[in-house]
Amino acid sequence: MNDLPTRLAAKDIATDAFKAVMRNLAGAVSIVTASHGGVRAGLTATSVTALSAEPPTVIVCVNRAASAWPTIEAAGHFGINVLAARHRPIADRFAGRGGIKGEARFAGASWGPLVTGAPTLDGALAVIDCETEEALERHSHTILIGRIKAIRHATAEGALLYWRGVYGQIEDELQAGAGI
Numbered sequence: 001m002n003d004l005p006t007r008l009a010a011k012d013i014a015t016d017a018f019k020a021v022m023r024n025l026a027g028a029v030s031i032v033t034a035s036h037g038g039v040r041a042g043l044t045a046t047s048v049t050a051l052s053a054e055p056p057t058v059i060v061c062v063n064r065a066a067s068a069w070p071t072i073e074a075a076g077h078f079g080i081n082v083l084a085a086r087h088r089p090i091a092d093r094f095a096g097r098g099g100i101k102g103e104a105r106f107a108g109a110s111w112g113p114l115v116t117g118a119p120t121l122d123g124a125l126a127v128i129d130c131e132t133e134e135a136l137e138r139h140s141h142t143i144l145i146g147r148i149k150a151i152r153h154a155t156a157e158g159a160l161l162y163w164r165g166v167y168g169q170i171e172d173e174l175q176a177g178a179g180i
């Protein structure tokens, strides 16, 4: 038996407690995008994770209530645009801050297609262009498995991070030691 007072049974984990603990996971910030029928859409996401190298696949978890979801679902593809620290205003736009939706989120930056047609950000730290291999509905979210069709590394800048509700960036020493 574990007698730590903070330990709770799964049935007792309230939404607030879940959020309080998940805030501790530092995440890289990406913009997940898609384009379908002339409509572009995207959202800010930290749930991007590598799945396998052979074949090259990634996953991302998208809330089906997000305004970008219908376009991502219909497109059958998605682009992952990994942000640099200077891209923080883009992260805010695509998180819906200020009520900005749809096409308006793409204003103020340069976006173009790579292979699948998903919008990719010029100057992103990395771009991962995916065809949707599988979409698994779980609870409020859909877990997208993306088969990577094209990649691009653009710069050696430090990444934008999100931790405990605030944005930060990779410290210089870490960045200096990092290869790309």
Ligand SMILES: Cc1cc2nc3c(=O)[nH]c(=O)nc-3n(C[C@H](O)[C@H](O)[C@H](O)COP(=O)(O)O)c2cc1C
Pocket (backbone or CB within 6 Å): 029, 042, 043, 044, 045, 046, 047, 048, 061, 062, 063, 064, 065, 066, 067, 068, 094, 095, 096, 101, 162
């Ligand atoms: C740092 C950060 C990370 C996020 N990560 C995700 C994510 O992984 N999946 C997701 O569905 N929403 C995530 N969101 C929320 C969406 O960005 C946000 O709900 C959406 O863009 C706004 O919803 P709307 O388009 O319906 O206005 C994140 C938001 C922030 C600020």
